[in-house]
Amino acid sequence: MGFFRALFQPKRTSAQVAKERLKIVLAHERASNRAPDFLPTLQKELLAVVGRYVEISEDGIRVTLGASGGTSTLEINIEIEGGKVKKGGPSGSALSPAV
Amino acid sequence: MAKVIVVTSGKGGVGKTTTSAAFAAGLALRGHKTVVIDFDVGLRNLDLVMGCERRVVFDFINVINGDANLNQALIKDKRHDNLFIFPTSQTRDKNALKREGVERVMEELKQQFEYIICDSPAGIEHGAITALYFADSAIIVTNPEVSSVRDSDRIIGILASKSRRAERNEPAVDVHLLLTRYDPVRVAKGEMLAVDDVKEILSIPLLGVIPESESVLRASNTGTPVVFDEESPAGRAYLDAVARFLGEQREMRFVTPQRRSFFRALFGRV
Numbered sequence: 001m002g003f004f005r006a007l008f009q010p011k012r013t014s015a016q017v018a019k020e021r022l023k024i025v026l027a028h029e030r031a032s033n034r035a036p037d038f039l040p041t042l043q044k045e046l047l048a049v050v051g052r053y054v055e056i057s058e059d060g061i062r063v064t065l066g067a068s069g070g071t072s073t074l075e076i077n078i079e080i081e082g083g084k085v086k087k088g089g090p091s092g093s094a095l096s097p098a099v
Numbered sequence: 100m101a102k103v104i105v106v107t108s109g110k111g112g113v114g115k116t117t118t119s120a121a122f123a124a125g126l127a128l129r130g131h132k133t134v135v136i137d138f139d140v141g142l143r144n145l146d147l148v149m150g151c152e153r154r155v156v157f158d159f160i161n162v163i164n165g166d167a168n169l170n171q172a173l174i175k176d177k178r179h180d181n182l183f184i185f186p187t188s189q190t191r192d193k194n195a196l197k198r199e200g201v202e203r204v205m206e207e208l209k210q211q212f213e214y215i216i217c218d219s220p221a222g223i224e225h226g227a228i229t230a231l232y233f234a235d236s237a238i239i240v241t242n243p244e245v246s247s248v249r250d251s252d253r254i255i256g257i258l259a260s261k262s263r264r265a266e267r268n269e270p271a272v273d274v275h276l277l278l279t280r281y282d283p284v285r286v287a288k289g290e291m292l293a294v295d296d297v298k299e300i301l302s303i304p305l306l307g308v309i310p311e312s313e314s315v316l317r318a319s320n321t322g323t324p325v326v327f328d329e330e331s332p333a334g335r336a337y338l339d340a341v342a343r344f345l346g347e348q349r350e351m352r353f354v355t356p357q358r359r360s361f362f363r364a365l366f367g368r369v
Contacts, residue, residue, distance in 0.1 A: 033253065
């Protein structure tokens with residue numbers, strides 16, 4: 001098997017590996033580097049608001065701005081910890097308007 | 100109308116100063132009055148590469164601070180009347196490059212020169228941002244190597260967001276890719292990213308490919324911009340890049356392995 005594979009499936013060259021790695025890392029970095037400045041604040045405020053109703057963790061939220069075709073999208077992904085809903089609506093401290 | 104060109108890369112050691120020297124000399128050879136400015140405050144090296152290190156009296160920071168006027172600081176190149184060098188200071192004060200001061204000096208330079216080449220320091224700190232801030236065009240010096248390509252991508256993003264043109268919503272800085280230290284033999288073996296790979300990843304137009312060449316070190320050893328070496332493949336590739344920058348169509352040379360004749364292989368230098 002190994003012999004035939006060596007014959008018919010040429011090994012990827014290191015340059016090909018470099019190109020693929022670069023494409024992946026740059027796709028990721030472009031998205032985060034070109035994100036507008038308000039995203040971290042938005043993320044924090046969303047976390048505070050949603051956190052009043054359901055239990056979520058600090059890193060259970062992902063906010064990304066994207067574009068596909070002609071439309072821009074704001075994608076918000078929030079993970080709820082064990083699907084727990086807080087009882088009795090918003091907790092007292094979170095009622096203050098300042099977030 | 101004078102044009103400001105920044106030579107930048109993000110990563111260090113890829114050939115920014117070599118390129119700045121070669122490009123400025125190339126533009127001068129084509130008849131354009133050109134000045135090349137060293138923005139690497141504290142790590143002055145353009146003077147050495149240009150071979151005028153013993154003629155530095157006043158520098159960029161002196162002019163910004165009003166301790167000297169522009170014409171006292173500008174060094175006229177001994178090889179070409181159109182070429183001037185504007186050295187930087189060896190000060191350790193990182194914030195010596197004040198934007199208002201730089202702007203005033205740039206405006207003054209624009210009255211005298213057709214092309215102003217800004218040799219950027221490595222990194223994305225104050226010096227590098229100041230070097231690219233006033234640019235109309237940018238030459239992104241990139242080696243066919245992963246870390247250089249990644250840093251180039253980063254600096255292209257910064258040009259699009261932090262330059263004066265970006266801040267003022269003016270037409271974007273026009274960016275050009277210059278691939279340096281290219282080794283066609285290693286590319287053919289699959290050991291080095293090919294020019295098309297880098298072009299595809301960075302998706303900016305290609306200005307030129309400079310082959311890895313012994314003549315580049317020879318040029319910096321002697322303080323001569325490599326374009327003055329007529330035998331040098333790198334020098335010729337730089338002159339091609341300058342011609343393309345000026346709007347000429349020229350075929351890319353030195354991108355495929357050269358066949359060396361028997362006698363050259365025996366006796367020839369690069």
